[in-house]
Amino acid sequence: MPETLVRLDALTKRYGSSRTAGILAVDHISFEVAPGEVLGFLGPNGAGKSTTMKMVTGYLPPTSGTAHVCGLDVTRDPIGVKERVGYLPEGSPLYAEMTPLQFLRFVADVRGLKGAAAKAAIDSAVARTHLEGVLHQTIDTLSKGFKRRVGLAQAIVHTPRVLILDEPTDGLDPNQKHEVRQLIRAMAREGGEAGKAIILSTHILEEVEAVCTRAVIIAKGRIVADERPAALMARSRYHNAVSLALCPPAGTMIFDELRKIPGVREVEDHGTDQTKDGVQVRCTVIPKKGSLIAPEISHLIKARSWQVDTMRVESGRLDDVFRDLTTDKA
Amino acid sequence: MLRGATAVFRRELAGYFSTPVAYVFIVIFLILAGVFTFQIGGLYERGQADLQPFFAFHPWLYLFLVPALAMRLWAEEHKSGTIELLMTLPLSRAGAIMGKFMAAWAFAGAALALTFPVWVTVNVLGSPDNGAILAGYVGSFLMAGAVLALGSCASAGTKSQVIAFIITAVLVLGFLLAGFSPVVDFFRGWAPPSVVDAIASFSFLTRFEGMSKGVIDARDVAFFATLMGVCLAMNAIILEAKRA
Numbered sequence: 001m002p003e004t005l006v007r008l009d010a011l012t013k014r015y016g017s018s019r020t021a022g023i024l025a026v027d028h029i030s031f032e033v034a035p036g037e038v039l040g041f042l043g044p045n046g047a048g049k050s051t052t053m054k055m056v057t058g059y060l061p062p063t064s065g066t067a068h069v070c071g072l073d074v075t076r077d078p079i080g081v082k083e084r085v086g087y088l089p090e091g092s093p094l095y096a097e098m099t100p101l102q103f104l105r106f107v108a109d110v111r112g113l114k115g116a117a118a119k120a121a122i123d124s125a126v127a128r129t130h131l132e133g134v135l136h137q138t139i140d141t142l143s144k145g146f147k148r149r150v151g152l153a154q155a156i157v158h159t160p161r162v163l164i165l166d167e168p169t170d171g172l173d174p175n176q177k178h179e180v181r182q183l184i185r186a187m188a189r190e191g192g193e194a195g196k197a198i199i200l201s202t203h204i205l206e207e208v209e210a211v212c213t214r215a216v217i218i219a220k221g222r223i224v225a226d227e228r229p230a231a232l233m234a235r236s237r238y239h240n241a242v243s244l245a246l247c248p249p250a251g252t253m254i255f256d257e258l259r260k261i262p263g264v265r266e267v268e269d270h271g272t273d274q275t276k277d278g279v280q281v282r283c284t285v286i287p288k289k290g291s292l293i294a295p296e297i298s299h300l301i302k303a304r305s306w307q308v309d310t311m312r313v314e315s316g317r318l319d320d321v322f323r324d325l326t327t328d329k330a
Numbered sequence: 331m332l333r334g335a336t337a338v339f340r341r342e343l344a345g346y347f348s349t350p351v352a353y354v355f356i357v358i359f360l361i362l363a364g365v366f367t368f369q370i371g372g373l374y375e376r377g378q379a380d381l382q383p384f385f386a387f388h389p390w391l392y393l394f395l396v397p398a399l400a401m402r403l404w405a406e407e408h409k410s411g412t413i414e415l416l417m418t419l420p421l422s423r424a425g426a427i428m429g430k431f432m433a434a435w436a437f438a439g440a441a442l443a444l445t446f447p448v449w450v451t452v453n454v455l456g457s458p459d460n461g462a463i464l465a466g467y468v469g470s471f472l473m474a475g476a477v478l479a480l481g482s483c484a485s486a487g488t489k490s491q492v493i494a495f496i497i498t499a500v501l502v503l504g505f506l507l508a509g510f511s512p513v514v515d516f517f518r519g520w521a522p523p524s525v526v527d528a529i530a531s532f533s534f535l536t537r538f539e540g541m542s543k544g545v546i547d548a549r550d551v552a553f554f555a556t557l558m559g560v561c562l563a564m565n566a567i568i569l570e571a572k573r574a
């Protein structure tokens with residue numbers, strides 16, 4: 001059995017006084033994270049992601065349940081947990097009047113890094129987050145992208161084994177998002193069995209496909225899915241669906257023909273376009289659960305000699321699965 | 331216990347000196363101290379070589395100036411959300427509180443030390459009792475600490491520096507007026523003497539008066555130290571309560 005770096009045991013948080021019942025923000029959440037895993041923590045607004053992270057990092061006391069980091073119980077040894085965790089709080093709060101260098105020195109100082117060790121740690125965090133050019137500029141005056149990187153540098157300065165990042169790419173432009181994801185991926189790969197465990201929350205589903213090895217989806221404080229992103233995609237009705245753009249001869253009832261293929265559940269009509277080759281029909285053919293319909297479709301197209309502009313097999317749409325899992329839960 | 335205190339202390343103290351506010355504070359403090367001492371207090375005219383007029387105004391000076399040093403301590407952390415960052419670093423709450431408080435107190439001490447020209451002046455003009463002057467400085471420093479502890483506590487409860495300032499100033503005013511003769515006389519009119527004495531014993535004015543005249547009474551020192559301890563403990567309780 002591989003060692004686990006993070007373990008949540010029925011972690012629960014109720015905001016407000018117990019008399020007035022309060023808001024049950026996190027409701028008995030349990031899961032474990034092993035070294036090398038990058039866990040995407042997903043859920044709609046108000047699902048309880050940030051609250052969960054605040055409890056794991058020792059900022060908020062749980063109402064009941066607990067979390068362990070590197071074997072330490074956060075309710076018993078919060079400082080031990082804080083030593084081992086790098087945390088980027090939601091919105092990446094920073095001391096605006098300091099420069100990144102002063103700020104990182106402060107964090108290194110609190111984390112007990114002194115002299116040459118502190119300098120090496122700061123240099124490495126700065127290099128990884130590409131902060132060299134802005135080290136002496138007041139944080140207040142930095143762009144959002146640089147501010148976020150300062151927040152990340154602060155979280156990794158002590159090379160923690162556990163990284164908890166609350167919406168690390170939120171509000172960044174696509175290039176900055178890409179950079180941050182690359183950094184996360186690079187950190188996840190280091191060390192193998194002795195590697196890091198990374199938990200990141202996000203609303204961006206493509207991010208989960210791009211960086212995560214596992215996705216935990218919560219809604220109203222409860223886990224509704226915990227699997228690999230690929231498995232999650234397989235839940236989509238679009239998993240193995242075939243999207244087509246083709247120009248059949250006039251008068252062909254292609255939807256009827258497609259529907260006749262065994263294994264086809266339905267055909268989604270995406271309308272038509274006038275092209276130089278005639279009328280182009282666009283549609284997505286959705287399979288019954290577990291059926292593979294792509295071969296039959298290409299067979300049919302070949303047999304009828306339809307002219308195909310595009311044909312693409314879909315791997316599934318996460319936003320679709322996300323919506324299914326997180327809405328109409330009683 | 332006080333883990334992280336020195337790192338927080340260093341950060342906060344550097345923070346004071348990296349903003350113009352700190353220099354403005356020192357300049358205002360020195361100007362007011364000078365005006366009170368020489369103009370209103372009539373240091374020269376008294377023809378006595380001591381710092382009585384100088385110290386006599388300190389309590390009133392602290393009413394407005396020192397709360398301004400403390401208002402930022404926690405309110406700004408709440409407002410910007412950095413409290414979450416700070417409290418997820420491996421430090422103890424007591425360490426963070428003490429680090430911040432000591433930085434503010436050290437800064438106040440530096441401002442107080444910069445009044446040394448006043449001391450030089452009386453030494454040039456005559457031969458004062460320098461021991462008594464030192465006692466006055468110690469008393470003033472203790473009183474500044476008590477005001478800062480009240481201010482830190484108020485600052486822990488709000489996001490707004492302005493509110494923290496006002497609460498602190500009102501509290502300090504209360505502690506000053508408790509020993510102000512018109513107020514004491516008012517209470518003496520109807521309250522039993524033990525109550526009047528109890529109220530007066532909380533007064534910064536009476537506690538400081540002895541020291542400003544050169545008498546360091548252990549009870550006065552204990553009063554200020556206890557008040558600081560109580561406020562900083564309250565500070566911790568407020569932070570804990572605000573957490574969730």
Ligand SMILES: Nc1ncnc2c1ncn2[C@@H]1O[C@H](COP(=O)(O)OP(=O)(O)OP(=O)(O)O)[C@@H](O)[C@H]1O
Nearest residue numbers: 015016023025043044045046047048049050051052
């Ligand atoms: N300090 C607080 N006091 C009272 N209720 C709170 C507090 N913080 C959060 N909540 C409530 O707890 C629930 C979960 O909030 P949380 O911030 O954990 O959600 P989230 O999943 O991080 O959402 P988002 O995606 O918007 O960041 C919400 O209903 C929220 O209103």
Ligand SMILES: [Mg+2]
Nearest residue numbers: 049050051090
């Ligand atoms: Mg959140």
